[in-house]
Amino acid sequence: MSEQITAGRPIRVVLADDQDLVRGGLAALLNLEPDLEVVGQAGRGDELEDLVRRTRPDVALVDIEMPGIDGIDATRRIVEAGLGCRCLIVTTFGRPGYLRRAMDAGAYGFVVKDTPAEQLAQMVRKVAAGQRVVDPALAADSLAGGIDPLTERERDVLRAAADGGSIKSVAAALHLSAGTVRNHLSSAIGKTGAETRYEAARLARERGWI
Incomplete structure (x- = not known):
C-alpha cells in the first residue's frame, strides 16, 4: 500500500x-x-x-x-x-x-x-x-516509571509462571531447562523487588512489563 x-x-x-x-x-x-x-x-x-x-x-x-x-x-x-x-x-x-x-x-x-x-x-x-x-x-x-528492566526471556518466564505452572511445566512450554527457568525467575524477582515468582509476575503486569 x-x-x-x-x-x-x-x-x-x-x-x-x-x-x-x-x-x-x-x-x-x-x-x-x-x-x-x-x-x-x-x-x-x-x-x-x-x-x-x-x-x-x-x-x-x-x-x-x-x-x-x-x-x-x-x-x-x-x-x-x-x-x-x-x-x-x-x-x-x-x-x-x-x-x-x-x-x-x-x-x-x-x-x-x-x-x-x-x-x-x-x-x-x-x-x-x-x-x-x-x-x-x-x-x-x-x-516517571523508568525503563522496563526485564529481558525478553524473563518476560516469557514470568508470563508462564503467572498462570501457576510448575518449574517443570514452564521449562517444557518454553523449551528451556529447569535450571535456566529458575535463573530467569530469580533475576526477575530481584528486578521487581518481589519475594515470590507470583508476586513478581503480578508486579510486572501492573507496570505493563508483561
Whole structure:
C-alpha cells in the first residue's frame, strides 16, 4: 500500500477489541466522521493480521488485552509483515510499561479509551499522515516509571509462571531447562523487588512489563 493517503477518499480504519460493545461504539463514532471509514473489525488479536490483509486499511485501532495474542504482539506482526497499516493502540489499561512495549513493536500511537471521540478521530488522521501520537499524561507516567528492566526471556518466564505452572511445566512450554527457568525467575524477582515468582509476575503486569 502507498504510504500516502489518496486525496478525496476516506481514511480506511479497522478495529481490534474483544469487547463487542466497545468495538461497536468506536465504529459508530468514527463512521460519523466524513473522512473516516471503518472497513473491518476483529475480536481477537490473532485475527488482526488476516483482517488487515483482506481490507487493506490505513490505520488499525488495537486494544491490548485480547484473546489469541495481545494487541502489542498483533501490532508487531503487522509491522514485520510490511502491510502498510499504521497501528494506534487504544486501551483501557494506561500502564506506563505498555507504552514502551507498544512503541518498540512499531505502534504509531498510544491512547486510552476515555479519549473524547473528536480527539480520537484527530489522532487517527495524524497516524494516517505518518505522525506519532501519545497520550500526554501516559507519556509523563512512563518517564516517571523508568525503563522496563526485564529481558525478553524473563518476560516469557514470568508470563508462564503467572498462570501457576510448575518449574517443570514452564521449562517444557518454553523449551528451556529447569535450571535456566529458575535463573530467569530469580533475576526477575530481584528486578521487581518481589519475594515470590507470583508476586513478581503480578508486579510486572501492573507496570505493563508483561
